[in-house]
Amino acid sequence: MNGSPGRPDDARVIADSLVRPDLFGELYHRHAAAIHRYAARRLGADAAEDITADTFLTAFRTRSRYDVTRSNAQPWLYGIAANLIGKQRRAEVRSLRALARTGHDPIADTWTDRVDSRVTAQAAQAALAGALAALSVGDRHVLLLVAWADLNYQEVAEALSIPVGTVRSRLNRARRKVRVALGGVDPRLVYDFPEMVRSG
Known part of the structure; x- marks a missing residue:
C-alpha cells in the first residue's frame, strides 16, 4: 500500500504536497479506511467519521513538521487519531x-x-x-x-x-x-x- 513500485512512499507524498497540496489526497486514499476502523472500534461509527476527518485535517495542517525519514505515515496518523480520541475520553x-x-x-x-x-x-x-x-x-x-x-x-x-x-x-x-x-x-x-x- 505504501511505496509500491512506481508509487511514491508516504514521506514523498507528504513532501510533495507542500508544493502541491492536492497530492495529500493520496495519503487519505491509502490510510483513511484503517483510521476509520480504529476510531469506530474506540468510539463508534458516528464519531469515527469525525475522528477520521479531523485526523487528516490535522495531518494536512501539520504536514510540514512530518519526519520524512519515516516512509510509512500510518503510525503518525494513528497518533493523531489517538490524541483526538483522547479528547473524547x-x-x-x-x-x-x-x-x-x-x-x-x-x-x-x-x-x-x-x-x-x-x-x-x-x-x-x-x-x-x-x-x-x-x-x-x-x-x-x-x-x-x-x-x-x-x-x-x-x-x-x-x-x-x-x-x-x-x-x-x-x-x-x-x-x-x-x-x-x-x-x-x-x-x-x-x-x-x-x-x-x-x-x-
Whole structure:
C-alpha cells in the first residue's frame, strides 16, 4: 500500500504536497479506511467519521513538521487519531462502562464474525470493557494501537511520541490487568485481541 513500485512512499507524498497540496489526497486514499476502523472500534461509527476527518485535517495542517525519514505515515496518523480520541475520553469510557453493564457491543459485532465462540466472547466482553475503561488513557492507547491498529512497538512509540521502553511497560501493565479481568478467558475470543497473548 505504501511505496509500491512506481508509487511514491508516504514521506514523498507528504513532501510533495507542500508544493502541491492536492497530492495529500493520496495519503487519505491509502490510510483513511484503517483510521476509520480504529476510531469506530474506540468510539463508534458516528464519531469515527469525525475522528477520521479531523485526523487528516490535522495531518494536512501539520504536514510540514512530518519526519520524512519515516516512509510509512500510518503510525503518525494513528497518533493523531489517538490524541483526538483522547479528547473524547469521557465518551469512550462511558461507552465501555455501558458495555461492562450490558455485555453487548454492537460496534464489535459489526467488525467480528463469531460463530462457535460467540457465547463465550459475549460473556467476556463485559469484563473486557470494564478492564479497558479502568485503564489509564496512556495504557489504553498503547494496548489498542497494538491490538486493533496492528502497530509494532516502534510504530506505537512513533505514534504517541514516547520511548519504546514506555510502550513495553504500558503494554505489559495493560495486558496484565485485562488478563485478570477476563478470569482466564482467551483474550483472542474477545474484540480481536491477538497481540494480548503474545509475549512482550
